[in-house]
Amino acid sequence: MNKFSLLTLLTLLLALPNFAVAKLCTKCSRLAYIQAIGECPKCKGFTSSAAFKLCKKCSAKEGKCQSCLVALDAVNPKAPGKNPKKVLKGPSGKPYPAHWGAPPLRQTRDLRPLPGGYGRGSGTLARWIQQNLDKDAASGKGAGKRPTVSKAFAAKHPQNSYADGELLVGMQKGLDKDACKAALAGAIPGIEIKKSMFNNTILHVTLPADVNVEQAMEKLKSVKSVKYSELNGRVGIQPVPQPIQFQPVPQPIQIQPVPRPAPELVAPPPRPDPVAPPVFRPGGGGPVDKAKVAQLKKSQNTWEKLKEECGGNYTYSKRWSSWVGFGHTTEVVVANNKVVERRYKSFSGRPRLVAPDQPPAKPENKGWIEKGEEIGSHKQGHPAKTLDELYKEAAEILGRPVPPFQRLGLRFDKQGLLLACYTQDTRIADDAPTKGVNISSITLGKGGKKPVQLDRSKPIPINxxxxxxxxxxxxxxxxxxxxxxxxxxxxxxxxxxxxxxxxxxxxxxxxxxxxxxxxxxxxxxxxxxxxxxxxxxxxxxxxxxxxxxxxxxxxxxxxxTLVVGGKDTGSSDGEKQAEIKTLEQRIAKMKDFAKRARFTPDGHQKFQAELADLEKQLAALKSGKGGNGGVPTYEEWIAGGKKIPAGMVFAGGSPWFNERTGQRRQPQEVYKMIYGAKGGAVRPAPVKPKPIKPGIGRKPFPKHWGPPPRLQTKDLRPLPGGYGMGSSTLAGWIRKNMERDKNPETAPD
The missing domain is CATH 2.60.40.2020 (Immunoglobulin-like)
Structure with a gap:
């Protein structure tokens, strides 16, 4: 036997006395530990595991767990009756009374609501709980039972749809748990905080036995630090299905030998539907709210008085925007209680793509204006309705019950006028659509005068x-x-x-x-x-x-320093020179960009059209002709009957029909086709250019070079010999041909 074997045997002999079962707490006794030797810091002895912090003797002496050093209860192993009993709880977490004992081990596999607020379980468990409740009621042990809620509260919140004796309370920010408990205990003594969430802003509390949820919610309204209180609802709880009652099968009719009138056959009553009817859920729908109906009537009386003062002249707007940045705004102008104009404008947060070295472009926005017979021709925007029509629509919404999974919204402005009355689906998280009335603001005009409108025919000063x-x-x-x-x-x-x-x-x-x-x-x-x-x-x-x-x-x-003159009667010389300078710089940048860019046919066509438009504006400013030359405005053209100028002919016959889409064009589109986007004459259709390629349309390659290589790289670089821009493959091919032309003797045959 070598030295290593002797050392191992000695170590095992020293560790054998401590291999007895360690004294552990309930939590540590469920864990598994590696049998290895450790050192006890108290007596410098050995422990049965390296994870233990005390040996068996020190643990028994100090009454602490060997692993986590938690104090152990003094339990006498010879008196098992003094050991702490295990607390038995129902499926909902509510503990059973100790005198009930343990629930039955063998249970059926059905699932149903349990009496006494113990959650959901089998029919066997429900009968066991009900029997114990009946025994407690008969023996008097059920004294101190929680008071029942009122009939109105029970009708709105059915039994077993919420946890009895529990509430969810919303608190103000910045309070710790002790401060929250002190504030709640001042209104309801004996209340306990079961769980705190989101930095103590939402508390799950349990109520004392002498207070029900209705009384607690009413008392918490007087606490300043409490923002709201609501029931701890349960999802998916259905009532106990009633047993199906089957009707007896009718007996066959026995015909007597003596002819008698046949008895009247009565059809058996229909069998009841075995499926339980759906119950009202706390978060979905509800009956007619009479308080909100009264608020709407009060607002309508206020509107009748204000309508007389303003003479039926007002403007209201509707603005909608999504969380990603896009949206639209609609303005409805009413004069003498009749809609006379509707304006629409959309906006987007996405910038448009521009060419290199060009200033950033603003997002593309669209809009239109409807007047007279055109009102209602567009599908976008808020419908053209008066406030009287909106009040009528709101009264219909409040007069019927709220559908399931819908919430009702009602809002008024500072004057007391109606802004919103709608239903919204609660199952949609973002941008949920609303059904009903929903506007942003109302601006009343003066009596006998129309609402203030912008004069869009006058030029707006340049910013x-x-x-x-x-x-x-x-x-x-x-x-x-x-x-x-x-x-x-x-x-x-x-x-x-x-x-x-x-x-x-x-x-x-x-x-x-x-x-x-x-x-x-x-x-x-x-x-x-x-x-x-x-x-x-x-x-x-x-x-x-x-x-x-x-x-x-x-x-x-x-x-x-500003020297401000009178109203705008035309552009000043300083502004005119500044505009000319801006146009010249922009045209120079575009021409410089055209020398280095490669366009598609459509892109080159748009680029040339924009450049021609800028050059035309620059020529008009330099010559002193900056007006429209007698071109009618859009409103004048509409008032004149939307006539086509004499001598103007369109390909396809009529400008009102779009042959590409097969639909009728709007008046704004036809006006832009005739007079241009800015109210000028129609620009002639530009000639479709050919794409600019190296060696084509600029400097041709010598014929003896032959065709350029077909397969080329996709990079872009200056080509030698003044052939423009092209790939590295094309640049190498040109360089070889130029060297071959310089030294024809060294060139290969």
């Missing part, structure tokens, strides 16, 4: 934009001009651009906004301040870059 390079300049402007100033800034440092303008000529419109250059924290960006000229005169726009809470002088100051 002037300036940057840091315009600091200290003096410009000319007109009344109603909007001026945007964009300056670099970084609000994360505390420095922001603040308005310090003290002039009555120009005022800040809204607030100074900021947009970061990227999504990184602390990234700089551009701050934008929009001003509007209010009156004629001279004023100075002053913006200061500083920390608002400090009294130090500003780090930067921007000043722009």
């Amino acid at each position: 002037l934009a300036f940057t840091q390079s315009s600091n200290g300049r003096t410009i000319n402007s007109i009344v109603g001009q909007q001026i945007s100033i964009r300056l670099a800034g970084n609000p994360t440092t505390g420095f922001t651009w603040n308005d310090a303008t003290k002039s009555e000529v120009v005022k800040l419109a809204g607030k100074v906004t900021h947009r970061a250059s990227n999504q990184l924290i602390g990234a700089p960006g551009i701050s934008t301040a929009t001003f509007e000229t209010m009156a004629a005169g001279k004023g100075t726009i002053v913006l200061e870059y500083k920390r608002p809470w400090e009294k130090n002088p500003p780090a930067k100051t921007f000043k722009l």
Whole structure:
């Protein structure tokens, strides 16, 4: 026997006394431990496992668990009657009374609601619970039973649709668990918090035995820190199906030998439906709400008074937007209680793609205006209805019960007028559609006058934009001009651009906004301040870059002096020169881009059309002709009967029919076809160009070179010899041919 075997045997002999069963708590006794030797920190002896922190002797001496050191109850193994009894609970978690004993082991496999709020279980378990409840009631042990709820509450919330003695309570933010319990105990003594969720904003509480859920919800309304209280509902609980009652089979009729009148045959009554009828669920539908009906009648009386004051002239709008950024707005104009105009405009948060080196394009928005006979011709937008019609529709919605899985919404504005009365599906999480009335705002006009409308026939002043390079300049402007100033800034440092303008000529419109250059924290960006000229005169726009809470002088100051004239009667010389300069720069960029770009046929056609339109505008500005040349506006063209100018012929016969889609065109589309998108003459159809390719249409290849290679790489680079742009394969082929032409003697045969 070697030394290693002796050492192993000695170790096992020392560890044998501690191999007895360890004293563990209930939690640690369920775990499995590796039989290995450890050291006890108290007596420096051996433990039966390396995971144990005490040996058997020290554990018995101190009364602690060998693994987790939790204090053990002093239990005498010779007196088993003193051991703690196991608490038996029902399927819902509610414990059974100790004197009931254990439930039956053998049970049926059906599933039904259990009496006493013990959840759902078998029929055997239900009979066992009911028998014990009856015994307790007979012996007096059922004293102190929770009071019953009122009949109205029971009709609205059926029995077994919620957990009795439990509530879900919403609390204000910022309270700890002790503060929440103190606030609840002040209204309901003996209430206990079973579970806290979401930083103590939602609490699952249990009520004392002398308070029911109806009384508790009423008492919690007086607690300031409680936002709401609701029942702890159970999903899918059905009532106990009633036994099916079968009718007896009718006996055959016995015919007597003496002819007598035949007895009247009576059909047996129909059998009852064995399927239990669906019950009302707490979260779906409901009866007619009389309180909301009364609110609607009060609002309608208010509207009748205001309608007389405004003479039936008002405007209301409807705005809808999705959580991803797109949406639309509809405005309905009513004069003398009749819809006279409807405006629609859609918006999108998606920017349009542009060519390289081009300024970013704004999202593409669409809109239209309906007047007269055109009202209702478009399917988009809010329907053209008056407020009287909306009130009638709301009364019909409130007059019928709410369907299942629907919620009822009712909202009024500050004047008491109806804004919304609709039903919405509760099963849809985002952008759930509404059925009924749902508008955003109402603007009343003055008696005998139509609502204020924008005069869209007059030109809107151009919005002037300036940057840091315009600091200290003096410009000319007109009344109603909007001026945007964009300056670099970084609000994360505390420095922001603040308005310090003290002039009555120009005022800040809204607030100074900021947009970061990227999504990184602390990234700089551009701050934008929009001003509007209010009156004629001279004023100075002053913006200061500083920390608002400090009294130090500003780090930067921007000043722009304005000389404001009267109303807009035409473009000023300064604005005209600025517009000419902007057009020249844009045309130069587009021409430079055309030298390096490769277009598809459709893309080249659109590019050439846009370039021709800009050159035409530039020529008109330089010659002093900036008007429309007597072209009628869209409203004048509609009033004149939508006539086609004499001598104008369209391919296909009529401009009103779209041969590509097979549908009739709208008046706006025909007007743009005749007079152009901006009210000008129709541009001639551009000639379809051929795609620009290297060596074709520019500088031709010598004939003795032959055709270029068919298979080429997909990169783009300058070609030698002035042949434009092309692939690396084409560049190598051109270079070889040029070298061959220079040295014909070295060229291969």
